[in-house]
Amino acid sequence: MDELTLLADANDRARRYLESAATRRVFPDAAALAGLDAFDESLPDHGHPPSDGLRLLDEKGSPATAVSNGPRYFGFVVGATLPAAAAAERLMLAWDQCASSFDNSPVSAAIERIAARWVVDVLKLPEGSAVGFGTSATACTMAAIAAARRALLARKGWDFDADGLIGAPEVKVVISEMSHITVRKALRILGFGMKRVIVAPADEYGRIDPERVPPLDDMTIFCMQAGEVNTGEFDPFAVLVPRAKAAGAWVHVDGAFGLWARASSKAFLTDGIDGADSWTTDGHKWLNTPYDGAMVICRDAAALASAMNSDAVYLTGAPDAQKNLTLEFSRRPRGIPVWAALRSLGRAGVATMIERHCAQASRIAEGLREAGYEVLNRVVINQVLARAATDEQTVAIRQAAQASGDTWFGATVWQGRPAFRISVSSWRTTDEHADQLVTLLADLKRRL
Template sequence: MNELTLLAEADDRARRYTENIPGRRVFPDQGALQALAAFNEPLPAHGHAAEDVLRLLDDIGSPGTVASNGSRYFGFVIGASLPAAAAAERLMLAWDQCASSFDNSPVAATLERVAAGWVLEALDLPRESAVGFGTSATACTLSCLAAARRVLLARKGWDFDNDGLAGAPEVRVVVSELVHVTVKKALRLLGFGMNKILYAPVNHHGQVDPERLPPLDDMTILCLQAGEVNTGEFDPFDVLIPRARGAGAWVHVDAAFGLWARASSHAELTKGIEAADSWTTDAHKWLNTPYDCAMAICRDSEALAAAMNSDAVYLSGARDAQKNLTLEFSRRARGIPVWAALRSLGREGVVSLGDRQCALARRIAQGLAQAGFEVLNRVTLNQVLVRAYTDELTVAAREAVQASGEAWFGATVWQGRPAFRISVSSWRTTEHEADALVQLLTRLAKPR
């Protein structure tokens, strides 16, 4: 089988997979999981035909997938890929570009520069900001925090690039006591030390309480949240950020999905967020691009470019070349699906996408409350935090839904007790799936 025939076969198999998403189990059954053992083989001494490799991948691999690209998946704020974004991704694979700089790929550099401008416009963030398209919120947070520390040290006359951290003035970090684990991971990798981090107490909604905020100064990085992972709540940016900036602190906002509220009718939730110094967000959540697509956004574009610079004698690039804004040197053009999503949606479509997800979350919450469940949050965004009649039934209901294959959402713990978290983030999800989820839970969670 020649290359073009093989690619056509792959396209056919991918098309059939997509066509079958509506009827697919949301989580694989036991038979599909056991069949994955077929991949546990020794490295072949002699290679197999490419068509045989593709056939095995589809025949065994496809049944073992989670249908997170469907309409009945409510876990981890994972959005299905928009058609335009998925199609752009397929064309990108054919281009096979190393999207480090204009010299590597003129089209990638052009489209990612356009996409960066559109993101800043859609999110109404400072237009002079740099936008680096990275792999994940974790990687992008690491980039932003590295830039933040470098700037704070430079203000004290310390040359971080040449002198490192040994003997450097201490940079303090203040985070919410409900800080996301990816921020903690980035801080740990940067060497801040988990025992040195200061935690800001939160109120019963999960927002940082301004009255109990630890002291800030000009050697502090304050990390806030837009969209707390359980409740979907937003820290009071309009109160906290002016206080931090008045003290000379750097403010970073972890906003993997919540930042996109600014591109919806719920923008008031983010009031004051534009005054921060840096932000991270994912496109593969609310914007519904394919996975592996996040953004590091930094108000001081020079700060991010200086911290992430990777110019070499054999490959230099513009200040805003993506290799100089992200961790990766060799990289794929993650901003192209963002460009495709935004061009296909337009401003009105972006607003509609976010509004619909929030409306469906409220619909699910209302239905579950009427059925006797305890909805634990205010459902300000697309997150619904729920308990059943007892802790035991909460766990049993979640496990029963997961086992049913009809829907999927994950477990969590809220204020020391089991709960489950329903996230609405797919463009495919409609009122039909929202109502079906309520009915399924109501049926499975009846007291025995």
């Protein structure tokens, strides 16, 4: 089978998979999981035909997928993939560009520069901010925090690049009690030491309590949050950002999914967030681009570009070359699916999608209350946090829902007790799918 015939076969198989996404089990059953044993082969001495590998992937791999690219997946704020973004991704694979700089790929450099401008525009962040398209919120947070530490040390006359950290003035970090694990991971990898990280207490909704914020100064990185992972709540930026900036602190906002509220009628939840110094967000969550596509955004473009610079004698790039804004040197042009998604939706389409998901979350919450569940959050955006009458019932219902194949959402713990978290973030999800979820959970509650 020649290359083009093989690719056509792959497209046909992908098309059939997408056609069945609405009716597939949302999580594989035992038989499908057992089918994964077919991949457990010894490395062959002589290669198999590519068509055989594709067949194996489809026949044994497709049934064992979590159908997050469907309408009934409500786990982890995982968005489906918009058609425009998926199509752009397919063409990108044919291009096979190393999108480090203009010299590597003129088309990637041009489109990602436009995508960066559009991201800043739609999120209403300071004009001229640098945008690096990285792999994940974790990697992008590392880039932002690294730039922040380097900039704070430079203010004290310390050359981080030349002298490292030994003997350097201490840079403190203040995080929320409810900060996401990816922020903590980034800090740990960067060597801050979790015992030395200062924790700001949160209120009953999971927001930083302004009355209990630890002291901030001009050697502090203050990490705030847009969209707490359980409740979806937002830290009080309008109060805390000016206070932090007056103290000379660097403010970073983890907005993996919540930052997109800023592009909708929910923008009031983010008031004051544009006063921060850096932000992270994901495309593969609420913008519905393919995995893995995230963004680090930095008000001081030079601070990010100098911290992430990877110019070499054989390959230099402009300050906004993506290799100089992200952790990756060799990379694929993750900004192109972002560009495709934003171009297909437009400003109005982004707002409509976000507002629809928020309305569907409220619809699910109301249905669960009527069915006798306790909804634990205020459902300010697209997150529903709930539990049944007892911990045992909560766990049993969640496990039964996952096993049903009709839906999937994940477990969590809230205030020391089991709960489950329903995230509405797929462009494929309709009100009918939301109602089907409520019906399923109401039925499971009666039976269990």
